[in-house]
């Protein structure tokens with residue numbers, strides 16, 4: 104693979120102060136699910152840096168000053184991403200923690216930068232405080248905008264919240280966002296998407312169960328379902344549209360690198376994160392295999408998933 | 417063997433007679449000449465008396481000039497100089513630090529002609545053409561896009577930043593090189609009917625698609641040249657001290673050393689350096705505060721460290737400032753927080769406790785509320801009698817908020833130039849004529865007793881305290897409206913604000929801000945007397961240059977392009 108031929112997926116983690124963003128990042132670093140994850144944060148003090156940030160074999164940690172990504176003071180962030188891009192060979196993806204008052208959706212636009220591809224806006228919500236925050240005269244609108252523009256909302260502190268609090272939070276979320284709403288804890292592959300690189304498919308045999316790691320203190324979750332399919336060759340554009348519109352309930356993440364028969368020489372990326380589906384072209388086809396991987400909630404019937412992926416033809 | 421005694425050469429005294437001298441120090445009676453020694457004011461009086469008492473030589477070069485204390489710009493940025501490395505294509509005429517007049521580009525053709533000329537001057541075909549100041553707001557209904565830029569060059573990359581620095585327009589050559597094409601799905605990349613991006617890139621993530629070209633443009637403040645040009649720009653408008661408000665990352669030793677090295681006694685400017693802690697406190701605020709305390713000890717006569725800049729919200733014209741009820745007149749969503757209100761005290765606290773000076777940007781009235789809550793907590797927990805923490809911009813600060821600022825011992829640095837540069841937009845679009853009349857309430861601040869300065873925020877508006885003072889005195893908009901007569905200040909108050917008022921807020925009033933014996937011999941050297949001219953013409957007073965540490969620095973010769 105020539106350097107730079109694969110774009111680094113960039114996932115943005117947002118949510119108000121104390122929602123659990125840093126806790127989640129530390130959890131991802133501790134349970135990387137085979138992926139080498141670089142994290143970008145404003146304050147390194149809270150991150151468990153012990154070499155897991157990058158491939159420990161390289162024996163160094165990528166520390167970036169000026170990593171602030173608030174929207175109005177963002178010109179430095181381009182430099183930061185350029186530095187990260189220099190490490191593209193030894194990382195698989197980038198996760199950015201947005202400040203508690205930042206707009207994660209806006210920050211995710213940096214994912215279009217050269218060498219990166221946006222890979223989801225995940226917003227954490229604390230069920231113990233969100234309903235009060237949402238009517239706070241200073242930050243209410245900020246908090247609502249954060250969840251409204253998320254792809255995937257994750258309710259944290261499920262170990263502390265009562266069933267009533269969780270349900271009230273879900274009811275409120277239902278009114279303010281079209282995002283997929285899930286309760287923590289969640290496996291890394293759901294939060295970040297499958298560890299998928301075009302030439303790595305052999306490492307992901309079909310229907311492999313996802314590794315489990317749980318958010319601190321949370322109850323063990325049931326198994327999520329992962330399913331993947333190799334395609335025989337270029338597929339048709341209408342089949343992609345059909346596929347996107349008939350997604351079975353329970354699918355929370357999917358990624359495909361495929362050729363489309365009207366653009367057989369380009370790499371078309373299919374991507375699902377929570378409620379959002381994105382089809383984009385990110386470069387010339389690189390002789391990998393055309394394939395799709397999807398992850399669904401526990402209990403999602405495998406047959407439905409197989410049938411769905413078979414729509415791509 | 418004993419050494420021969422070293423002959424003590426007393427440093428020479430120079431006496432400068434002047435047409436008029438305004439000391440801005442009530443305890444120093446006005447005189448007709450100043451005596452300068454060792455880079456400091458020695459005494460004020462009549463030429464003959466001064467020569468009799470102190471000896472030395474008389475320098476008559478300022479005999480027909482008017483001297484004021486050197487102006488102090490308490491809110492500016494390093495790009496004030498560096499931006500002029502690039503081609504200016506703005507609507508209004510502006511003069512660069514080298515004295516060159518850049519005529520306003522009032523038509524598309526004028527922009528294209530200006531860029532063609534710049535293109536011809538570049539030798540290396542691989543070097544991008546960088547320009548700034550474009551303001552399509554002046555051409556409603558027409559679209560300035562890559563087509564116009566392609567008429568300049570189809571091979572050289574062209575990047576034109578708009579005047580607000582949040583948008584840029586690029587040409588097809590740049591788009592091709594960076595892969596900006598119909599497959600580009602980023603937000604802020606509008607496309608034309610053919611599906612091709614128009615060349616306009618909106619906001620930083622989209623502008624960053626311009627790759628290395630974008631980074632060269634926004635990395636401009638790194639160069640020595642940009643600091644030198646900042647000094648030139650200051651000298652040309654009578655400024656002898658600036659606050660560089662958070663532009664420079666002072667945790668970067670190279671940046672610190674760059675300033676120390678450049679600002680020697682031949683440099684025409686002093687600088688109060690503020691570390692932008694919002695962006696750069698990678699090990700947390702306590703560690704950052706400790707680093708700033710160490711850095712403070714490396715301050716020189718010309719470069720002061722030990723100051724911190726924070727930001728609460730965005731800008732009013734950008735719709736990103738945080739407003740109280742009833743919000744924006746245009747009905748847009750309320751702005752953005754850069755620091756969460758509940759976290760502000762926690763972020764300010766470490767710097768306050770370390771005895772550092774904290775200047776915080778807050779444009780909207782709601783942002784000021786949150787900031788005052790935070791300073792209330794910080795001061796209650798660790799009362800410091802003379803902290804001089806300052807709110808920067810204070811554009812919508814109300815009388816009630818000024819009373820709280822007074823009670824908390826805070827200072828206000830008001831963005832007076834806004835009445836001229838955005839006054840009509842504030843009246844018509846952002847907040848309406850009623851709130852606009854109460855914006856940048858310098859009169860209220862003074863009446864309540866809040867220590868006041870006023871600023872340009874250059875390069876957001878051009879560096880030039882006479883213009884800033886003119887704006888606060890007249891409060892006139894380009895359309896000729898008077899934006900709140902009751903908030904006007906007098907000439908004397910405005911002159912105080914841009915000298916002593918600013919010096920106080922920078923904790924430098926012991927060494928600058930007035931023509932007072934023992935202070936640094938820093939003067940604004942003017943061709944006319946601000947206290948004599950019609951206040952409506954204050955901004956038109958020609959500036960000869962400055963005296964900085966007793967050394968004369970004549971402004972750049974003005975040339976027309």
Ligand SMILES: Nc1nc2c(ncn2[C@@H]2O[C@H](COP(=O)(O)OP(=O)(O)O)[C@@H](O)[C@H]2O)c(=O)[nH]1
Pocket residue numbers: 118119120121122123124125126127203259260261262263287318319320321
């Ligand atoms: N019990 C429990 N505590 C959590 C959970 N997530 C976060 N916390 C705690 O909540 C606090 C704030 O979390 P943090 O990750 O720093 O929030 P951030 O501001 O969004 O980064 C910390 O004390 C965490 O330990 C969770 O799922 N369960």
Ligand SMILES: [Mg+2]
Pocket residue numbers: 124125126149200
């Ligand atoms: Mg955090």
Ligand SMILES: [Zn+2]
Pocket residue numbers: 491492493661873
């Ligand atoms: Zn500023």
